[in-house]
Each structure stands twice: as structure tokens, then as C-alpha cells.
Amino acid sequence: MIKIPPYLKKGDTIAIVCPSGFMPFEKAAACIDVLQQWGYKVKTGKTLGTRFHYFSGTDEERLADLQNMIDDPEVNAVLCGRGGYGMSRIIDKLDFRKFRKHPKWLIGFSDITVLHAHVYRHLNTATLHAPMAAAFNDGEYKNEFVQSLQKALKGTSANYTTAPHPFNRNGKGEGALIGGNLSLVAHLVGSRSSFNTKGNILFLEDVGEYIYNVDRMMIQLKRSGMLNDLAGLIIGGFTEMKDTIAPFGSDVLSVIRSHIEAYAYPVCFDFPVSHDKNNYALKVGVQHALHVTKTKTTLKEIR
Numbered sequence: 021m022i023k024i025p026p027y028l029k030k031g032d033t034i035a036i037v038c039p040s041g042f043m044p045f046e047k048a049a050a051c052i053d054v055l056q057q058w059g060y061k062v063k064t065g066k067t068l069g070t071r072f073h074y075f076s077g078t079d080e081e082r083l084a085d086l087q088n089m090i091d092d093p094e095v096n097a098v099l100c101g102r103g104g105y106g107m108s109r110i111i112d113k114l115d116f117r118k119f120r121k122h123p124k125w126l127i128g129f130s131d132i133t134v135l136h137a138h139v140y141r142h143l144n145t146a147t148l149h150a151p152m153a154a155a156f157n158d159g160e161y162k163n164e165f166v167q168s169l170q171k172a173l174k175g176t177s178a179n180y181t182t183a184p185h186p187f188n189r190n191g192k193g194e195g196a197l198i199g200g201n202l203s204l205v206a207h208l209v210g211s212r213s214s215f216n217t218k219g220n221i222l223f224l225e226d227v228g229e230y231i232y233n234v235d236r237m238m239i240q241l242k243r244s245g246m247l248n249d250l251a252g253l254i255i256g257g258f259t260e261m262k263d264t265i266a267p268f269g270s271d272v273l274s275v276i277r278s279h280i281e282a283y284a285y286p287v288c289f290d291f292p293v294s295h296d297k298n299n300y301a302l303k304v305g306v307q308h309a310l311h312v313t314k315t316k317t318t319l320k321e322i323r
Contacts (some may be wrong), residue, residue: 022144022145022176022196022305022306023123023143023144023145023146024098024145024146024306025097025123025145025146026066026123026124026135027173027174027175028060028096028125028173028174029041029210030058030095030176030226031059031060031061032060032061032097032142033060033061033062033063033095033096033097033115034055034061034062034063034066034095034096034097034098034099035061035063035064035065035092035095035097035098035099036051036062036063036065036098036100036101036153037046037064037065037066037067037085037086037089037098037100037101038065038067038068038069038076038077038082038085038100038101038102039067039082039085039100039101039106039107039110039120039132039135039285040072040076040084040094040100040102040103040104040106040107040130040131040132040133041074041076041078041103041104041105041106042070042074042075042076042102042104043055043068043069043070043101043102043153043154044069044074045064045068045123045152046212047092047101047102047154047157047253048064048068048069048101049162049250050155050156050157050158050161051099051101051152051153051154051155051156051161052064052175052322053156054065054156054161054166055130057236057274058170058220060163062194063089063092063094065085065086065088066081066084066085067081067082067085067086067091067101068101069098069287070215071129071229073106074104074105074106075105075106076101076183077206077256079110082106083109083110083114083283084213085111086098086110086114086251087114087115087212089122090114090116090118090119090124091115091119091221093122093248095203096122096124096125097125097126097127097173098124098125098126098127098212099127099128099152099153100126100127100128100132100135100152101152101153101154102128102130102152102154103128103129103130103131103132103134103152104130104131104151105131105231107129107131107132107134107135107149108134108207108208108213109203109250110309111134111135111138111213112212115320116139116142116143119143119145121268123143123145125146125147125148125173126139126147126148127147127148127150127152127169128148128149128150128152129149129150129151129152129200129201129225129293129295129299130200130201130203130204130227130295131197131204132152132200132225133149133200133201133204133205133208134207134208134213135147135217136149136198136200136206136304137198137200137205137213137214138206138212140196140198140215140217140304140321141212141213141214141215142212142213142306144218144275144305145305146293146303146304146305146306147303147304148169148173148301148302148303149199149200149223149293149298149301149302149303149304150168150169150258150277150299150300150301151165151166151169153252153272155299156311158233158303160297161166161269161311163226163297164246164300165297165298165301167291168300168301171294171299171301174303176302177320177321177323178300178302178308178316178320178321179320179321180202180292180293180300180317180318180319180320181289181316181317182288182292182316182317182319183234183317184313184314184316184317185251185288185289185290185315187255187273187274187277187287187289188286188287188288188289188317189285189287189312190250190292190312190313191284191285191286191311191312191316192286192309192311192312193201193250193251193252193279193285193310193321194216194219194221194251194285194308194309194310195220195221195222195250195296195305195306195308196219196220196305196308197220197221197302197303197305197308197319198217198220198222198223198255198304198305199215199221199222199223200223200224200228200231200299200304201224201225201226201227201319202219202225202226202227202234202305203226203229203237205222205224205237205246206237206240206241206260207295209240209241209244209293210244210266211280214307215246217246217247217248217249217250218249218250219230219251219256219290219318220246220250220251220252220260221251221252221253221256221310222246222250222252222253223253223254223256223291223293223302224248224253224254224255224256224276225255225258225259225293225294225295226254226258226259226293227257227258227259227260227295227296228259228260228261228262228295229258229260229261230262230263230264230268230269231262231263231264231268231271231272233260233262234258234272234275235268235274235275235279236277238275238279239279241279246308247279247280247281247283248283250285251285251310252285252286252287252288252312253283253285253286253287253288253289253319254288254291254292254293254310254311254319255273255276255287255288255289255290255291256290256292256294257274257278257292257293257294257295257296257298257299258272258294259295259296260295260308264280276289277289283312286310287312287313288310288312288317288319291317291319303321306321306322307321308320308321308322311323
């Protein structure tokens with residue numbers, strides 16, 4: 021049975037840290053303001069607004085900042101300011117002994133997929149794949165996707181509906197919802213943080229990849245057995261895809277479709293989980309029901 025961290029109430033504290041790439045402090049200002057409007061206190065880590073080359077600090081600084089917020093008894097949730105790259109450089113050095121006794125919501129997507137996968141595998145605890153700090157800018161906090169984060173933090177059960185796609189495969193499936201950024205899911209194969217996908221609903225999204233590389237990563241998942249025994253598959257947004265000078269010869273969704281034709285489980289394409297604003301909050305590790313029909317797809321949390 022998956023462990024569910026306590027849902028938040030007004031007056032609780034959300035910490036903002038950057039365990040991967042650099043983020044200017046001003047880019048998080050709207051997020052801080054809105055979280056306070058929602059009734060939460062906000063505590064910012066040392067890595068927000070600091071920079072070490074590509075990263076928000078050295079490995080040691082990023083590790084210490086994230087560790088501090090995970091251990092802090094006054095912090096009820098940890099929101100990662102952005103993704104980028106760097107979590108896999110520090111994941112094996114994180115100490116989860118206090119977290120195991122007092123779990124809290126860990127929130128983010130993209131490179132934070134590493135953290136979601138590791139916590140699910142080793143601590144059997146739910147996390148939140150959800151919009152991060154930049155999603156609150158330019159008034160975007162009013163959209164349904166950022167609002168879905170607020171609802172998730174309060175304990176509202178997810179119940180999402182999306183339009184049909186011609187590549188969908190109809191059917192029903194139930195299982196733990198797992199996944200995230202395809203590049204990171206593939207990156208973790210063979211490591212001690214890799215997802216166990218058997219009997220679960222896997223969701224995948226990505227941004228800025230070459231089409232041939234998506235093809236290679238899907239082959240990696242297929243050859244590793246991660247696509248064999250799914251309860252369902254959700255393909256989210258694959259945005260800002262790139263092609264080579266000599267064209268690969270297929271669009272990205274057709275590439276993905278070609279690698280899952282042999283399986284019988286339900287498949288949904290173009291679900292609103294992505295690096296774009298269309299990015300619903302998803303509780304990783306929590307049981308969900310996926311129902312794909314001719315007219316719509318529903319993804320519903322099971323309590």
C-alpha cells in the first residue's frame with residue numbers, strides 16, 4: 021500500500037528549492053506570492069537564485085539544500101523551482117530516514133522525475149508530478165493546470181478528462197500511476213532508481229528532443245521490459261521536437277505508436293502532462309483508473 025503524505029492545510033509551509041538547474045529568484049516571485057495567497061507559508065532554499073555554471077549550486081550545495089528541506093519538521097511540502105539537469109548527480113546521497121518517518125509532498129517534473137522514481141521505489145511514498153515555480157508567471161496561475169496543483173495539495177482526488185486522439189487504443193486499466201519525462205525514465209533503466217512498471221499505468225512526456233532519440237529511448241524501454249505488462253500507457257505532450265538534417269521520416273507520435281503496437285493495454289495520446297502549460301498535477305504511486313473510449317479519455321484517482 022502506497023504511503024500518502026499529509027495533505028496541506030492553511031498555515032502549512034511549502035519550501036522552494038532548486039536541486040537541479042539554475043533559476044533566478046525573480047522567476048519564482050509570482051509563485052511565492054500565489055502560494056501565500058493560497059494560505060501557505062513559503063520558505064526559500066539557498067539554491068533559489070544562486071548559480072554554479074549550469075546548476076543552482078555545486079552538487080554538495082544542492083544536496084544540502086534539498087536535504088535540509090526534506091528534514092525540516094516545519095516544512096510540509098517541497099516544491100522544486102525548476103528541473104533541468106542534476107538530480108541524478110545527488111540522488112544516491114540523499115538521506116531519507118527522517119522522511120520515512122515523516123513523509124511530505126515532493127513536487128516537480130522534468131529532471132525531478134528522478135526523485136519521484138527513487139522515492140516510489142525505495143520508500144513506497146506518493147509524490148506530485150506537477151507544475152513548478154515558472155508556471156505561476158504571467159497570470160498563468162489562474163489556469164486549470166496550476167489550479168490542479170492547489171487541489172492536489174488539499175487532497176482533492178484527481179479526475180481528469182481529455183479529448184480522443186486517433187492513435188488511442190480503447191480499454192480500461194487500473195494500477196499505480198508512475199512515470200514522467202521519457203529521457204529520465206530511460207536514463208534510470210538499470211539503476212537503483214528505475215521504475216517497476218509491471219501492473220502499473222505509465223505516463224511519458226518530453227521536450228526539445230530529436231525524433232531519432234525518442235525512437236532510441238522507446239526501444240530502450242521496450243528492450244528492458246518496461247512496456248511489457250502495463251495496466252495502461254499515457255503519452256503526454258512531446259513539445260519542441262527536432263529533426264535531423266536528413267529527416268528521420270516520421271513524426272514523434274507515430275514513432276511512439278510504432279513501438280507499442282504489439283501490446284494490448286489501453287493507450288492514451290496527447291494527455292495534458294507536458295513541459296508546456298498543459299500539465300495536470302499527477303500523484304505518482306497512487307492508484308488510478310484509466311478509461312479510453314472513442315469519445316474521451318478519463319484518468320481517475322482511486323481512493
